[in-house]
Amino acid sequence: MIVAERKPLEEIIGFIKDYKKILLVGCNECVTVCYAGGKKEVAILASALKMAFLKEEKELEVKEVTLERQCDQEYLEEIRSIVDQYEAIVSMACGVGVQFMAEKYQTMPVYPALNTLFMGGAEEMGVWAERCQGCGQCVLGQTAGICPITRCAKRLLNGPCGGSTKGHCEINKDVPCAWQLIIDRLKALGKLDDYDNLMPIKDWSAERSGGPRKIVREDLRQ
Amino acid sequence: MNPKTPSKLEQILASGQLAVTSECGPPRGSNGDAIKKKAEIIKNHVDAINITDNQTSVTRLCSLAAVIRLKLMGLEPILQMVTRDRNRIALQSDILGAASFDIHNILCLSGDHQQFGDNPKAQNVFDIDSMQLIQMVRLMRDEKKFLGGDDLERAPEMFVGAACNPFADPFEIRARRLAKKVAAGVEFIQTQCIYNLDKFELWMKQVRDMGIHEKVYILAGVTPLKSAGMAKYMKNRVPGMDVPDEVVKRMSGVSKDDQPEEGIKICVESIQRLKEIEGIRGFHIMAIEWEERVPEIVEKAGLFPRPAVASEPFSL
Amino acid sequence: MSYPDSIRVIQVPCTGRVDVIHLMEAFQKGADGVYVVGCLEGECHYYTGNLRAKKRVQYTKKILDEIGIGGERLEMYNIAASDGPRFSQVAKEMDEKIRALGPSPIRTALQKIHAARQAGVNVETS
Numbered sequence: 273m274i275v276a277e278r279k280p281l282e283e284i285i286g287f288i289k290d291y292k293k294i295l296l297v298g299c300n301e302c303v304t305v306c307y308a309g310g311k312k313e314v315a316i317l318a319s320a321l322k323m324a325f326l327k328e329e330k331e332l333e334v335k336e337v338t339l340e341r342q343c344d345q346e347y348l349e350e351i352r353s354i355v356d357q358y359e360a361i362v363s364m365a366c367g368v369g370v371q372f373m374a375e376k377y378q379t380m381p382v383y384p385a386l387n388t389l390f391m392g393g394a395e396e397m398g399v400w401a402e403r404c405q406g407c408g409q410c411v412l413g414q415t416a417g418i419c420p421i422t423r424c425a426k427r428l429l430n431g432p433c434g435g436s437t438k439g440h441c442e443i444n445k446d447v448p449c450a451w452q453l454i455i456d457r458l459k460a461l462g463k464l465d466d467y468d469n470l471m472p473i474k475d476w477s478a479e480r481s482g483g484p485r486k487i488v489r490e491d492l493r494q
Numbered sequence: 495m496n497p498k499t500p501s502k503l504e505q506i507l508a509s510g511q512l513a514v515t516s517e518c519g520p521p522r523g524s525n526g527d528a529i530k531k532k533a534e535i536i537k538n539h540v541d542a543i544n545i546t547d548n549q550t551s552v553t554r555l556c557s558l559a560a561v562i563r564l565k566l567m568g569l570e571p572i573l574q575m576v577t578r579d580r581n582r583i584a585l586q587s588d589i590l591g592a593a594s595f596d597i598h599n600i601l602c603l604s605g606d607h608q609q610f611g612d613n614p615k616a617q618n619v620f621d622i623d624s625m626q627l628i629q630m631v632r633l634m635r636d637e638k639k640f641l642g643g644d645d646l647e648r649a650p651e652m653f654v655g656a657a658c659n660p661f662a663d664p665f666e667i668r669a670r671r672l673a674k675k676v677a678a679g680v681e682f683i684q685t686q687c688i689y690n691l692d693k694f695e696l697w698m699k700q701v702r703d704m705g706i707h708e709k710v711y712i713l714a715g716v717t718p719l720k721s722a723g724m725a726k727y728m729k730n731r732v733p734g735m736d737v738p739d740e741v742v743k744r745m746s747g748v749s750k751d752d753q754p755e756e757g758i759k760i761c762v763e764s765i766q767r768l769k770e771i772e773g774i775r776g777f778h779i780m781a782i783e784w785e786e787r788v789p790e791i792v793e794k795a796g797l798f799p800r801p802a803v804a805s806e807p808f809s810l
Numbered sequence: 811m812s813y814p815d816s817i818r819v820i821q822v823p824c825t826g827r828v829d830v831i832h833l834m835e836a837f838q839k840g841a842d843g844v845y846v847v848g849c850l851e852g853e854c855h856y857y858t859g860n861l862r863a864k865k866r867v868q869y870t871k872k873i874l875d876e877i878g879i880g881g882e883r884l885e886m887y888n889i890a891a892s893d894g895p896r897f898s899q900v901a902k903e904m905d906e907k908i909r910a911l912g913p914s915p916i917r918t919a920l921q922k923i924h925a926a927r928q929a930g931v932n933v934e935t936s
Contacts, residue, residue, distance in 0.1 A: 281876040312831065316873070319834040324877040326838075326919045425607050426578070426618065430625040430674060432667075433604055434659030434686055435733035442733035443609045455664055467667060470674055473582070473626045473641070 273302035273393065274366040275400045276309065276386040278317070285324050287383040288360060292331070295358040296321075296385075297351065297373065298338035299365035306400055309364030309386050311338040317364065317385060342369025348376045355380060408478025408485065414471065416457040421474075423450035429471035495711075498681075499635075501598035501653035502570040502805045503542040506776075507682065507711045511801050512769070513776030515572065515684065515713060516788050517544035520555035529560045533569055535785045539792040541800055542570040542599055544684070544778070548579065551611025558588055562595045570805045572655065573597050576605025581621040582630065582641055589631060593650030596808050601655040601684065602627040625678045628654055632679035654679060658712075659686035660697035661736035669700035676709050683710055684778040687717040687728070690736040691767055698771050707773030714768045715778045718787060719757035722746040758787060758794070765795040811894040813901035816908075825849075825886075826859025833870045837879060840917035843908035845885040847897065853890070860888060879914060882907075 278284075288294055296318050304310030318334040325332035335358060339347045342365035355361070360381040363370045367388040374382040390402035405422045411429070412419060421427045425443045432451030435442025439452045458464045476482070497504045506513045516536050521528035533543055543564055547557040561571035573592050575585065589600065604624040608616045622630065631654050633639050638649040656675050660668050672683065688694045694714075701707050719725045722745040729737035741760065748756045761779075768774050777797065781788050792798050822828055825848035836844045846867055848860035864886050871881030885904065889896045 281873065285877075312829075315831045316834055319831065319838050320873050320877055323834075323838050323879060323916055326923075327878055327915045329919045329922055331923065425609075426604055426623070427620050428604060428623045430623050430671075432662065432664070432671075433734075434657065434662045435606070436663045437733050438663055443607045449663070452664055455667055464667075468670060468674060468677075470625060470629075470678055473622050473629070476621065 273305050273391070274368070274388060275306045275390050275392045275402075276303050276366050276388045277306075278308055278313065278364075279385055279387055281317075281320055281324065284317070284362065284383070284385050285321065288321070288332075288362060291359040293333040293335075293358045294321075295335045295337065295351065295355065295361045297342065297361060297363050297365070298336070299342045299363075299369050300338055300340050301343075303364060303366055303369075303386065304338075306394070309366075311336075314338055314364055317362075342366075343372050345372070345376070348372060406479070407474075407476070408482075409475060411471070411474075414466070414469070416454050416461060416463070416466075418450060418453045418457060420450045420454065423448070423453070429474060497653075499598050499651045499653045500596075500806050501542075501651075502803050503572070503599055503682070504653040505803050506541050506801050509801070509803075512774075512797060513542075513711070513713060514540045514779065514792055514797050514800060515542045515544060515776065516540045516779045516781065516785070517546055517572075517574075518560070518785065519546045519549060519783070520557065520560045522552070522554050524555060526555070526559070526563050529555070529563050530567065532785045533564055533567060536788045537567070537569055539789040539798060539800065540779070541776075541803075542572050544572040544574055544601060547574040547576045547603070547605070548611070549574075549606070551578070551606050551608045551613070553612055558592055561592060561597050565595050565597060565808050566810070568805055568807070570599070571597060572599040572601050573652075574601045574603060575627065576603045577620055577622050577624060577627055578605030578608065578618050581619050585622070585627065585630065586634065586640060589634060589650050589652070590646070593648070593652065596651075596806060598652055598806070599655065600631055600652045601657065602631065602680070603657055624656055625675055628656055628675060628678040628680045653681055655682040655684060656680045657686065658683045659734050660688075660694055661686060661690060662734040665693075665697075668697060669704055669706065672701060672710070673704055673706050676706055680710055682713060682775075684713045685715040686734065687715050687780060688764060688768065689728075689741050690738050691764060693736060694768075695771060698773055702773050711775040712773055713776040713778045714765075714771075714774050715780060716761050716764055716768075716791075717780045717782060718761040718784065718791060719745055719753075720784060721750070721753045721757070724757075754787075758791060761791055762794045765791070765797070769795075811898055813898055814905040816905055817901055824854065824856050824859035825863035826854070826856055828863050828866065830866050830870050830873075833867070833884060834873070837874065837883070837914060837916055840914065840920050842914045842917060843883040843885075843904060843911070845887060845900075845904050847887050847889055847900070850888045850890050879916065880911065883911060883914060 296314055298309050298311055298314035314336045318336050322332050341347045355377055362383050362385050363373050364385045370384045391404040392400050392402040395401050402422055407421050424431055425441050432449055436449040436452055439449055441447040441449050458466055495508050497508045518532040545557040545560040548554055557574050561573045564571040602624050608618050630641055635650050638646055640646050658672050725737055725742045725745045728735045745753055765777055779788055825846050828846055833844055846863055848863050854860045867886040871884050875881040887900050
């Protein structure tokens, strides 16, 4: 899933301080699962914003809506009939949802309420960690299912570096060394000899470096 | 092994003599004389001088300009190059720039993470890693090709080195990782500072068992300790550094005034013991901001005088 | 069991039922202070309800600090179900603490807005 967390309230208040009526839109997908922008978080943020305004003796009208997805045109359409009644939209979706919202409602100011962080999963309740950087050319088949591009701070394809200590990365004792994990798993799989293969220089053109990426599937296109 | 480049360091190693290298960190400013001064102190006692490349991610005068200064002094520089700050375009370009000044040695590194330096908010690059940098320099030198496949004119003639830390984890693959660097085309190795000699011997045994010591020149890295405080800092704070308790105890066991001398003594004793290890072809003395003691260490370790191999003359 | 008149008790089956939004809405409606009273730690009938409540209270305190209401207006106490005297004592303590802090800025603002409305004045200043 895409993992995000709420921006500091002060920043969100800064975006909307001059408005009286806002539409606060949550998203039922990833950001609900990571407790950042689902229905519950929409209600909490609405309450916090209203109180922040009240404290300044101003009233803020907040319409709370949570869409199935903000990264899909059809769900964004659901608010078309009410959008005009508000001065701005605050989106609690990831950066994708915020942009889709802005594209859909051209004349409406749209502000993000979240900082979108990474593609990851929940290691345990309340703990999310990054697992993929979307490099466009997956190497997991060569690295025992552990991504060195995401999990090595230097994204070394031929690690571990000289800073790997007792299973930890040199940048932080709380960060596991990706290459230690890879080697441990190669051993568990009886494939440690795979370690001896030099990983070739990577083609980064399928990654962010190649410019904004797009997939067109003619079999699905209408 | 016959020399493949005009590198003085390579000539000495190929002749079977123990080589001695040391390093200078460039200044945090544009005063080029600072490098000159450091080099003057050690030039008669070492065969080649490494110039570090923004070590520990602290911004400094660039290693490329600094090695050119050494070259113009008639000395033999080793250009350190990290992949943290430059993509493959910049790396190839800098390699050619260095080669245009007949810099004949390069040390291929990935580099410390920028979090440790003065710009922790910086992007890092890591377009390629240290092993791939080794491959790239060899491609440019041996195949006279750019990474993109085009031919290049006047190929760089560089003796290709890399670092190796036998003390980092997991220990069991450290010799294998060196073998990977050898497979990538590395020709000489400078190791991380050695304080735990027992563990180093164990690693060297693995290296010999794999026959790697006959395919690459291994220079043992040593760093004299200035104080007990430095020993403790290296032990506890520097990732991948292995300073045994005995060493800390020995440094702490003498008065503060005597600690520098004790540090030099330990360093010289280490070199003596390392000389006995089969497969050690020289020493890399990293006296951190303590260049003035390098000549003494070299002399006391019986590594002086240095072989009389002239560096290829160069002038602008 | 006596406690100050200022306190309104809202019963829940377990403090684990108390969510952030409930605490927020209490303040939004003008409460000067809120405190959650749960069973002693380790004695929750649902095992961890009171521990969850404690974390939610901590989280809500941060939000209240961020918007300038003051996290100290919200507290969590753990009192055994049989300990009436302790319940009274805590109620008194909390009442005194909130009186010392004065009215919540939300309540003051709500009163002003209400009064202005009554007088037919528009106070929305933004």
